[in-house]
Amino acid sequence: MKALQISKRDIKLLLFLGCVLVLAGSYFFGYKHYGEKREAEEAQIKILQEKYDDLNSKNVNREKYIKETEENEKKIEELKGSYPSTVAVENEIYFTKLLQEHTKAVVTQMTYTEPESFYVDNEAGVTTGIKGYKAVSTISFESDYTSLKKAIQYIQSAKYRRVIESINISVDRTTGKLSGSMAYNDYYLEGAGCKYEPDTIPAGASGAGVSNIFGNLVKSK
Numbered sequence: 001m002k003a004l005q006i007s008k009r010d011i012k013l014l015l016f017l018g019c020v021l022v023l024a025g026s027y028f029f030g031y032k033h034y035g036e037k038r039e040a041e042e043a044q045i046k047i048l049q050e051k052y053d054d055l056n057s058k059n060v061n062r063e064k065y066i067k068e069t070e071e072n073e074k075k076i077e078e079l080k081g082s083y084p085s086t087v088a089v090e091n092e093i094y095f096t097k098l099l100q101e102h103t104k105a106v107v108t109q110m111t112y113t114e115p116e117s118f119y120v121d122n123e124a125g126v127t128t129g130i131k132g133y134k135a136v137s138t139i140s141f142e143s144d145y146t147s148l149k150k151a152i153q154y155i156q157s158a159k160y161r162r163v164i165e166s167i168n169i170s171v172d173r174t175t176g177k178l179s180g181s182m183a184y185n186d187y188y189l190e191g192a193g194c195k196y197e198p199d200t201i202p203a204g205a206s207g208a209g210v211s212n213i214f215g216n217l218v219k220s221k
Contacts, residue, residue: 082161083189085196087115087135092186095158096139103150105143112137115188129191136165138183148178161187 058065089112096107112135119132143151148169155162162184169180188194 080189080192080194082159083187083192083194084160085188085190085192085194087133087186087188092135092137096137099139099151099154102154103143103147105141105147105151107139107141109140110137111139115186131190133188133190135186135188136183137186138181140179140181142177142179144177151182155182155184163187 092112093110096110099105100107115133115135117131118134121128121130121132141151152164152167155164165183165185167180167182169178171178188196
């Protein structure tokens with residue numbers, strides 16, 4: 001059997017090809033893998049750096065955020081103070097009486113609707129138990145322009161939050177007297193720790209009692 005003979009030229013070529021294969025293998029199985037790993041680590045470092053910068057910024061302004069949080073909590077408590085924990089019909093009747101005395105307008109009829117829920121407080125999808133309710137009171141009245149302005153100011157400056165929803169007015173061109181209706185919303189918060197202070201009607205107050213307790217009050221649902 002004749003022995004296989006390889007020339008020096010072929011040996012050098014084989015050695016060169018071997019080096020090329022080693023280098024290619026090093027790249028595909030070593031350097032490339034290292035490069036991909038490095039890119040992933042750099043991306044992770046970038047994310048962590050952004051988080052660090054954000055936390056560091058908050059820490060630098062820590063006292064400012066604490067102060068702003070305390071101020072906001074104080075404002076929330078003050079705002080809650082303008083809402084009662086409920087609204088009673090007797091309060092609305094007495095409020096209407098005081099409205100007439102203060103403005104000299106004459107209320108000929110009052111309509112009161114049952115409160116309806118318009119707001120439910122949620123934090124991270126969990127109900128906190130705080131609910132907002134709205135009741136609408138509508139009055140029919142007769143007055144002059146000055147009394148109407150006083151009535152609007154009186155309603156808006158009431159102890160508990162009231163918001164005028166609509167006003168409809170007609171004018172008697174001969175006398176200058178106004179007649180019409182006004183609807184305003186009463187709001188209250190349930191479950192927010194708000195207080196309810198019913199109006200105290202003075203004993204023997206002039207005009208506080210009537211022969212017909214139903215008067216012109218219409219309660220609608």
